[in-house]
Amino acid sequence: MNPTAAILLIGDEILSGRTQDSNGHYLAKRLTEAGIDLKEMRVVSDEHAAIKAAINALRGRFDHVFTSGGIGPTHDDITADAIADAFGVGIDVRADARAMLAQNYNNPDDLNEMRLRMARIPDGAALIENPVSHAPGFQLENVYVMAGVPAVFTTMVESLLPGLTGGVPLGSVSVRIDRPEGQVAAALAEIAKAFPDIAIGSYPFVTDSGFGTHLVARSPDKARLDEVEKHLRALR
Amino acid sequence: MNPTAAILLIGDEILSGRTQDSNGHYLAKRLTEAGIDLKEMRVVSDEHAAIKAAINALRGRFDHVFTSGGIGPTHDDITADAIADAFGVGIDVRADARAMLAQNYNNPDDLNEMRLRMARIPDGAALIENPVSHAPGFQLENVYVMAGVPAVFTTMVESLLPGLTGGVPLGSVSVRIDRPEGQVAAALAEIAKAFPDIAIGSYPFVTDSGFGTHLVARSPDKARLDEVEKHLRALR
Numbered sequence: 180m181n182p183t184a185a186i187l188l189i190g191d192e193i194l195s196g197r198t199q200d201s202n203g204h205y206l207a208k209r210l211t212e213a214g215i216d217l218k219e220m221r222v223v224s225d226e227h228a229a230i231k232a233a234i235n236a237l238r239g240r241f242d243h244v245f246t247s248g249g250i251g252p253t254h255d256d257i258t259a260d261a262i263a264d265a266f267g268v269g270i271d272v273r274a275d276a277r278a279m280l281a282q283n284y285n286n287p288d289d290l291n292e293m294r295l296r297m298a299r300i301p302d303g304a305a306l307i308e309n310p311v312s313h314a315p316g317f318q319l320e321n322v323y324v325m326a327g328v329p330a331v332f333t334t335m336v337e338s339l340l341p342g343l344t345g346g347v348p349l350g351s352v353s354v355r356i357d358r359p360e361g362q363v364a365a366a367l368a369e370i371a372k373a374f375p376d377i378a379i380g381s382y383p384f385v386t387d388s389g390f391g392t393h394l395v396a397r398s399p400d401k402a403r404l405d406e407v408e409k410h411l412r413a414l415r
Numbered sequence: 416m417n418p419t420a421a422i423l424l425i426g427d428e429i430l431s432g433r434t435q436d437s438n439g440h441y442l443a444k445r446l447t448e449a450g451i452d453l454k455e456m457r458v459v460s461d462e463h464a465a466i467k468a469a470i471n472a473l474r475g476r477f478d479h480v481f482t483s484g485g486i487g488p489t490h491d492d493i494t495a496d497a498i499a500d501a502f503g504v505g506i507d508v509r510a511d512a513r514a515m516l517a518q519n520y521n522n523p524d525d526l527n528e529m530r531l532r533m534a535r536i537p538d539g540a541a542l543i544e545n546p547v548s549h550a551p552g553f554q555l556e557n558v559y560v561m562a563g564v565p566a567v568f569t570t571m572v573e574s575l576l577p578g579l580t581g582g583v584p585l586g587s588v589s590v591r592i593d594r595p596e597g598q599v600a601a602a603l604a605e606i607a608k609a610f611p612d613i614a615i616g617s618y619p620f621v622t623d624s625g626f627g628t629h630l631v632a633r634s635p636d637k638a639r640l641d642e643v644e645k646h647l648r649a650l651r
Contacts, residue, residue, distance in 0.1 A: 191616055194453045196444030197587075197631065198618070200436070208432030217430045218465070222439075222456040225616070229455070252597045253617040254604040293600035328619055351431075361488045364529035368490040380427050380461070381489040382434070383564055395433065 181399075182242040182343070184210055186220040187233050189248035189258050190327060193222050202247040202332045213340050214399065215243065225249060230261035238265075238322050243343060245336075248327030250316065252293045258324060259317070263301035266319055273300040282313045307335050351397045352404050354411040359383070359390035363414045367394065370410045376400070377407050417635075418478040418579070420446055422456040423469050425484035425494050426563060429458050438483040438568045449576050450635065451479065461485060466497035474501075474558050479579065481572075484563030486552065488529045494560060495553070499537035502555055509536040518549045543571050587633045588640050590647040595619070595626035599650045603630065606646045612636070613643050 186206055192198040203220050210217045218241060223229040230249070237244045249258030263270035276298035277290075284290050297314035300306065307316035307323065309331055316325040316335050325335040356363055360383045371379050374396075382393040394414070396407045422442055428434040439456050446453045454477060459465040466485070473480045485494030499506035512534035513526075520526050533550040536542065543552035543559065545567055552561040552571050561571040592599055596619045607615045610632075618629040630650070632643045 191614065192618055192631070193440075194443055194456065195447045195587075195633065196440060196442075196453075197447075199440045204429075204432060204435045206432075207430055211431045217432075218460060220430065220458040224454060251617070251619060252600040254600070254607050255616055289597075291597065291601065293604065294597040296600075328621070330621065351433075361525075361527065361530040364488045364490070364532075365527065368529065371490050378427065380491055381487070382428055383487060385564070385566065395428070397431065 181214050181216045183216050183218050183240075184243040184245065185218060185237040185241045187230075187237060187244060187246045188220070188222040188327075189225065189230055189246060190222070191224050191255075194224055201329050202327065205329070205333055206245060206247075206336055209336060209340060211397075213343065215343065225255045225257060227257055227261045227264070230258060231265045234262055234265040234322060238320070242321060244322045246322065246324045247332050250297065250314065250324060250326055252296050252314075256296065259299050259301060262319060262322065262324060266301060266303075266322075268302040268319075270299050270301045272298045276300050276306060276315050279306070279309070279313050279315050308338060310334055351395055352408040352411070354394045354408065354415070356392045356394060356415050357389070358392065360392045363392060363394075366414055367411075370407065370414075373410070374403065374407050377403060379407070379411075417450050417452045419452050419454050419476075420479040420481065421454060421473040421477045423466075423473060423480060423482045424456070424458040424563075425461065425466055425482060426458070427460050427491075430460055437565050438563065441565070441569055442481055442483075442572055445572060445576060449579065451579065461491045461493060463493055463497045463500070466494060467501045470498055470501040470558060474556070478557060480558045482558065482560045483568050486533065486550065486560060486562055488532050488550075492532065495535050495537060498555060498558065498560055502537060502539075502558075504538040504555075506535050506537045508534045512536050512542060512551050512553075515542070515545070515549050515551050544574060546570055587631055588644040588647070590630045590644065590651070592628040592630060592651050593625070594628065596628045599628060599630075602650055603647075606643065606650075609646070610639065610643045613639060615643070615647075 186203050188203050193200050207217050223233050249256050280298050300317050304317035304319040309315050311331045325332050378397045380395045384391050394411045398404050422439050424439050429436050443453050459469050485492050516534050536553050540553035540555040545551050547567045547570055561568050614633045616631045620627050630647045634640050
């Protein structure tokens with residue numbers, strides 16, 4: 180059994196439709212490659228109660244919970260406080276986080292009160308380094324709190340993933356059928372029944388020349404994938 | 416108070432990172448324009464228990480719940496059954512849904528058993544028309560169940576929205592600051608305090624020429640937006 184994961188994206192800008200998520204999509208791909216089963220993704224607004232409730236709903240159900248957003252210097256960056264509250268621990272500016280942040284500024288006065296918010300770390304958390312802009316993320320038990328800026332988020336993900344290993348990476352095969360789903364659905368159901376250990380998905384598409392279907396099988400077992408691929412190709 | 420909403424996207428293909436969501440992003444924009452506050456978005460896998468639990472968690476908390484995905488003809492299309500179960504009602508092939516579907520086929524035999532799955536409708540639901548491919552969505556109380564294929568999803572959304580009206584559309588102003596967030600955060604916090612009725616977000620970005628920040632204010636009150644915009648521009 181692969182370890183399981185959830186992603187929590189924090190930000191009104193996604194819910195308003197102003198920004199399209201890219202961090203969740205990026206991490207989803209990377210988790211699949213790493214053999215970690217992403218079971219749920221959520222987007223909640225920049226509200227203390229919403230963040231706290233989501234963290235407490237997810238951290239007990241999945242092996243890993245990754246968050247993105249809300250750890251910058253502005254008044255709407257409240258993720259760290261909400262997570263401290265979710266765990267029932269204190270939070271304050273921490274010396275090691277402050278030292279990381281200070282690398283950004285030649286003049287110590289530039290590390291002003293608002294910027295220092297980025298050094299507020301819940302008690303007991305481990306820091307996640309941020310080589311891009313030096314404001315650290317943090318890990319508290321199985322919750323990994325990362326920045327919303329994509330360049331920072333992806334760097335943090337890449338530094339975390341090797342340590343999470345776990346499970347055999349999931350392979351996949353994809354077969355394109357130039358017929359509508361409905362014509363292959365019955366035969367596909369038979370294949371799914373014959374390979375209960377393999378996750379098989381069916382994804383319809385439309386092109387100028389008509390309806391088609393992508394069939395995708397996923398498994399850590401390369402030999403079983405080769406076998407199911409033959410059956411899927413026979414549907415073409 | 417505007418009505419509230421949640422979006423539930425159903426599909427392993429998003430969680431595996433194979434597909435990037437576009438339906439959630441589209442609906443998020445349209446809800447904002449319609450004056451409906453999107454408070455949460457979730458993605459769950461094609462698993463009966465996951466869909467049922469998410470529906471029951473969301474439908475009691477928000478005025479409207481919109482779903483996308485899992486209502487096609489294949490074995491992994493289990494949304495309708497999971498939603499019937501969530502509401503504790505029966506589900507079966509319904510004559511009006513079957514008649515809609517039948518428009519697709521000149522030969523009645525083409526409406527095979529797997530395709531007929533798309534006419535399975537929970538008891539008590541109202542149909543949502545699908546002018547693109549004729550397999551209907553449905554509405555059960557405050558839950559709107561729509562297709563995952565983007566061309567169908569967007570058409571269903573556009574036919575639904577006028578009937579949901581409610582609330583005054585949210586306007587927004589956006590001000591670009593060519594300085595890093597940390598330099599404006601303190602002044603921005605003062606503005607946010609002075610305009611407690613207006614949602615103000617801060618979105619950092621990086622360009623070749625350095626760090627910058629988009630400040631976005633949202634409100635249904637045009638006059639208040641004009642006023643806060645002056646203050647935001649003064650930060651440039």
